[in-house]
Amino acid sequence: MAILEVNNVKKVYTTRFGGNQVQALTDVSFSVEKGEYVAIMGESGSGKTTLLNILAALDKATSGLVLLNGKNLSTLRDSQVSAFRRENLGFVFQDFNLLDNFNIQDNIFLPLVLAGKNYNEMRVRLMPIAESLGIKPILGKYPYEVSGGQKQRAAVARALITNPQLILADEPTGALDSKAAESLLSQFQEINGAGQTILMVTHSTKAASRAKRVLFIKDGQVFHQIYKGSGTDEEMYQKISDTLTVITTGGGQHE
Amino acid sequence: MSKFFYGRLAFSNLKKNGRLYLPYILAAVGIGAMYYIMIALTGDQGIEKMPGTGELQMIMGLGCVIIMIFAVIFLFYTNSFLMKRRKKEFGLFHILGMEKRHIGKMMFWETCMVAFISIVGGLGTGIILYKLVVLALLRITGLEVPFGFTVSVSGIVNMAVCFFAIFTVTLLYNMFQVQRANAIELLHSASQGEKEPKTRWIMAIFGVLTLGSGYGIAIVIESPVEALLMFFLAVLLVVVGTYCLFTAGSIAVLKMMRRNKKYYYQTKHFISVSGMIYRMKQNAVGLANICILSTMVLVMVSGTVSLYAGVDDIMNSRYPRDISITGYDDMTKDQKTDVKGMFQQALEECSLALEESVEYTTLNIAAYKSGENIMIIPQKENVFPEGELCIFEFITLEEYNRVSETPKELAEDEALVSVRQGEKGDTAYNFNGRTFQIKEYVEDLDLEGMDSNVIYDGYFIVVKDDKVLQEINEIQKEAYQDRASTANYSIYADISGSEEQRKECVERLNDLVEAYNQGKGEGETVVVRIDARAKQRENFLVFCGGFLFLGVFLGFVFLMATVLIIYYKQVSEGYEDKGRFEIMQKVGMSPKEVKASIRSQVLKVFFLPLVMACIHLAMAFPMINRLLLLFNMRNPSLFAICTVITVGVFGVIYGIVFGITAKAYYRIVGEHR
Numbered sequence: 069m070a071i072l073e074v075n076n077v078k079k080v081y082t083t084r085f086g087g088n089q090v091q092a093l094t095d096v097s098f099s100v101e102k103g104e105y106v107a108i109m110g111e112s113g114s115g116k117t118t119l120l121n122i123l124a125a126l127d128k129a130t131s132g133l134v135l136l137n138g139k140n141l142s143t144l145r146d147s148q149v150s151a152f153r154r155e156n157l158g159f160v161f162q163d164f165n166l167l168d169n170f171n172i173q174d175n176i177f178l179p180l181v182l183a184g185k186n187y188n189e190m191r192v193r194l195m196p197i198a199e200s201l202g203i204k205p206i207l208g209k210y211p212y213e214v215s216g217g218q219k220q221r222a223a224v225a226r227a228l229i230t231n232p233q234l235i236l237a238d239e240p241t242g243a244l245d246s247k248a249a250e251s252l253l254s255q256f257q258e259i260n261g262a263g264q265t266i267l268m269v270t271h272s273t274k275a276a277s278r279a280k281r282v283l284f285i286k287d288g289q290v291f292h293q294i295y296k297g298s299g300t301d302e303e304m305y306q307k308i309s310d311t312l313t314v315i316t317t318g319g320g321q322h323e
Numbered sequence: 324m325s326k327f328f329y330g331r332l333a334f335s336n337l338k339k340n341g342r343l344y345l346p347y348i349l350a351a352v353g354i355g356a357m358y359y360i361m362i363a364l365t366g367d368q369g370i371e372k373m374p375g376t377g378e379l380q381m382i383m384g385l386g387c388v389i390i391m392i393f394a395v396i397f398l399f400y401t402n403s404f405l406m407k408r409r410k411k412e413f414g415l416f417h418i419l420g421m422e423k424r425h426i427g428k429m430m431f432w433e434t435c436m437v438a439f440i441s442i443v444g445g446l447g448t449g450i451i452l453y454k455l456v457v458l459a460l461l462r463i464t465g466l467e468v469p470f471g472f473t474v475s476v477s478g479i480v481n482m483a484v485c486f487f488a489i490f491t492v493t494l495l496y497n498m499f500q501v502q503r504a505n506a507i508e509l510l511h512s513a514s515q516g517e518k519e520p521k522t523r524w525i526m527a528i529f530g531v532l533t534l535g536s537g538y539g540i541a542i543v544i545e546s547p548v549e550a551l552l553m554f555f556l557a558v559l560l561v562v563v564g565t566y567c568l569f570t571a572g573s574i575a576v577l578k579m580m581r582r583n584k585k586y587y588y589q590t591k592h593f594i595s596v597s598g599m600i601y602r603m604k605q606n607a608v609g610l611a612n613i614c615i616l617s618t619m620v621l622v623m624v625s626g627t628v629s630l631y632a633g634v635d636d637i638m639n640s641r642y643p644r645d646i647s648i649t650g651y652d653d654m655t656k657d658q659k660t661d662v663k664g665m666f667q668q669a670l671e672e673c674s675l676a677l678e679e680s681v682e683y684t685t686l687n688i689a690a691y692k693s694g695e696n697i698m699i700i701p702q703k704e705n706v707f708p709e710g711e712l713c714i715f716e717f718i719t720l721e722e723y724n725r726v727s728e729t730p731k732e733l734a735e736d737e738a739l740v741s742v743r744q745g746e747k748g749d750t751a752y753n754f755n756g757r758t759f760q761i762k763e764y765v766e767d768l769d770l771e772g773m774d775s776n777v778i779y780d781g782y783f784i785v786v787k788d789d790k791v792l793q794e795i796n797e798i799q800k801e802a803y804q805d806r807a808s809t810a811n812y813s814i815y816a817d818i819s820g821s822e823e824q825r826k827e828c829v830e831r832l833n834d835l836v837e838a839y840n841q842g843k844g845e846g847e848t849v850v851v852r853i854d855a856r857a858k859q860r861e862n863f864l865v866f867c868g869g870f871l872f873l874g875v876f877l878g879f880v881f882l883m884a885t886v887l888i889i890y891y892k893q894v895s896e897g898y899e900d901k902g903r904f905e906i907m908q909k910v911g912m913s914p915k916e917v918k919a920s921i922r923s924q925v926l927k928v929f930f931l932p933l934v935m936a937c938i939h940l941a942m943a944f945p946m947i948n949r950l951l952l953l954f955n956m957r958n959p960s961l962f963a964i965c966t967v968i969t970v971g972v973f974g975v976i977y978g979i980v981f982g983i984t985a986k987a988y989y990r991i992v993g994e995h996r
Contacts, residue, residue: 124909126909146913147913147915149913150908150911150912150913150916151911151913153911154910154911159909159910161909165906165909165910166906167597167903167906167907168601168903169597169598169600169601169903170597174593174597177588177593178593178907178910179910179911181588181589181590181593182590182910182911182912182916183911184589184590186588187584187585187588190588226910
């Protein structure tokens with residue numbers, strides 16, 4: 069069953085004084101099944117971030133349809149959007165987006181507190197997650213006291229704690245050193261192994277190679293996709309590299 | 324490079340940072356104008372020539388000093404805020420290849436422009452507003468308006484030099500700051516100080532203690548003289564306590580809230596408590612400043628307003644009748660008759676009629692009272708006699724019976740006592756060995772002018788006759804030698820006619836007394852003081868009006884400072900909250916929720932100082948009330964009304980300022996990157 073369906077999504081930005089129109093997404097269609105781990109790759113300016121914002125209900129598509137769990141995002145009223153996002157989506161950002169005035173535990177609790185859960189329930193939910201992400205010892209610390217990798221794991225915990233339908237990750241390894249990135253990606257695979265659906269936007273071939281499927285976006289369109297199938301991460305890495313080479317060299321001929 | 328490059332760069336910098344610089348310049352203009360006006364008033368020839376304005380100009384001189392000190396502190400504070408905001412910009416210039424001396428040059432031009440606008444604008448505004456201020460001052464002091472449009476050269480010079488000096492010092496300070504920092508530090512300095520504050524229990528407890536003792540002093544002190552002495556101590560304690568409580572106490576309380584899991588992990592409290600901890604750390608000192616400034620405004624304005632509103636009360640209690648005549652130096656019976664005769668003559672010459680009058684002779688003695696023992700001993704250095712300093716006023720039975728409805732009789736060693744303020748219940752008094760049995764405490768002794776003195780405890784003692792009075796007089800003369808007091812002969816009278824006529828009559832009487840004293844030898848002259856209430860009222864009105872003027876004027880200066888601090892707080896918080904605002908939205912808070920939570924936080928943080936200021940004021944109330952007694956103002960309900968109105972007006976202004984600055988805040992927070 070498809071958890072996320074994106075049909076013919078188009079997004080046009082109009083500059084403030086009218087006039088110039090910029091087409092960020094031309095026509096994007098794809099779907100994500102429950103339990104999948106999908107990476108979206110593309111160069112800067114290819115429309116990745118726009119797509120992610122639309123999926124996150126932070127922005128609305130100019131035309132087309134986005135269905136999350138069968139719910140049409142464009143029909144959500146403004147007052148429902150935040151609650152919907154809180155209940156169905158988990159976010160992991162490149163720059164962590166932890167609040168400095170909360171310690172790690174409170175940062176992770178934030179979406180639950182907003183949803184009005186009580187403290188004991190939050191504790192019960194937190195413990196297994198903190199255990200598996202290895203952040204138990206730093207729960208009482210503040211974001212500025214821990215390393216980037218730890219911050220990102222805290223952010224992952226914050227995304228997971230609401231048991232979301234879908235985790236949206238925007239360049240999650242972008243601000244991490246290679247070791248921390250490696251360990252975070254392993255964690256993503258583990259989480260996905262436990263049945264969590266993940267959609268990750270990334271630049272990094274390394275990161276994308278860990279996913280089960282990779283979508284390539286170019287000039288606002290889904291250009292290509294590859295499945296890992298039963299292959300290894302290394303084979304996937306090779307396939308992605310080849311595709312990227314084709315896109316850069318082959319793409320040039322079209323222009 | 325063009326000669327004007329730095330000047331142009333400086334100008335465009337100022338324009339770009341208009342949101343920060345405009346209020347700074349406006350405030351500098353405002354304070355400059357006020358400073359000029361004060362200086363000009365102090366040296367104003369027109370005012371100087373008017374009678375009774377010596378004190379007024381002294382009060383204004385005091386105002387000058389206060390505004391000057393304030394201008395220095397205030398411009399420095401704002402400047403340091405601006406620098407903190409702009410360091411990133413300087414860092415960027417530095418990285419782009421500007422040397423520090425180039426940045427220094429740019430800052431020099433910036434400061435020049437700001438200083439020029441501030442000084443010229445301040446002087447312009449000051450000169451224009453000066454006439455208005457003079458009119459207001461003369462109006463509230465009831466003086467005539469004798470002059471036209473004046474410009475004070477000394478005021479201009481003084482103001483320009485002072486402000487030039489202040490700006491020079493701020494420039495040097497800024498240059499020093501930039502010189503010391505390196506580019507990376509400059510780039511990141513705006514985002515420093517994110518760490519969670521520590522709980523400083525000792526400081527919090529110290530704050531509670533100092534504030535408590537300050538309040539204690541304000542409430543417990545009974546005597547107005549002590550109140551005057553202790554007032555500054557109490558103020559100091561409260562100021563220290565306020566700073567400690569805002570910095571340490573607030574964080575201690577918030578952290579306690581956070582420790583209570585049930586309370587803390589609720590949507591409403593979660594965001595606001597953690598946000599407040601964060602805010603309090605950065606803003607504690609600023610908020611304490613706002614609190615203290617607000618308290619100053621409120622105390623000053625409410626005190627002076629009630630003093631001014633109570634002028635008639637005060638005059639009535641000091642001068643119960645239209646005219647009071649007091650003869651000093653143990654006048655003889657004949658002299659008294661002569662004085663009375665002269666009074667009659669003056670009345671007749673002015674064709675006024677005597678409506679009602681009282682006359683009596685009293686002997687006032689200051690002595691230390693310890694139970695029944697009353698010691699009349701001279702005060703020497705380092706000698707503090709037992710007991711409390713009280714004022715005893717002696718009058719004879721004859722005079723008592725004249726005003727009392729129930730005539731009494733007394734033996735030589737008996738006395739009637741009327742307690743104006745002090746202890747009742749003694750059975751006898753012993754004045755340096757001369758004892759009186761207290762025959763009775765009487766309540767019906769109601770002489771005009773008798774209660775003009777409320778600073779010390781006071782007792783009226785009625786003795787049998789002049790002989791006994793003389794006895795007491797000898798005792799005190801022996802004790803006090805050349806500092807002994809003398810018996811005073813007083814006439815209090817209501818007379819017909821207008822105020823002008825009464826003043827004329829007083830003039831006439833003064834002339835008559837002078838003529839009477841002509842050609843008389845030593846010991847035969849009379850020393851008489853003649854007061855018309857109307858005349859006294861005028862002088863007093865100048866005095867109170869001067870105070871009111873200064874109170875409102877300084878209140879205005881402080882209010883301006885409060886407004887500016889609030890504004891800058893809001894702006895800086897806006898920049899800081901912007902990021903948090905965005906993150907919270909991404910995590911699943913709706914913009915509306917974020918706005919509501921930030922609003923309630925901002926509201927709490929900014930009205931805390933006002934609430935605290937009101938508490939300070941309430942605690943200071945009894946003390947200020949006692950201080951007002953020094954001016955013979957004894958109308959607590961009038962003072963209360965004035966205070967409530969002042970607080971109300973201030974609250975409204977505060978609210979408006981808050982609303983306007985909150986808008987600036989939301990604009991910043993709502994801006995997109």
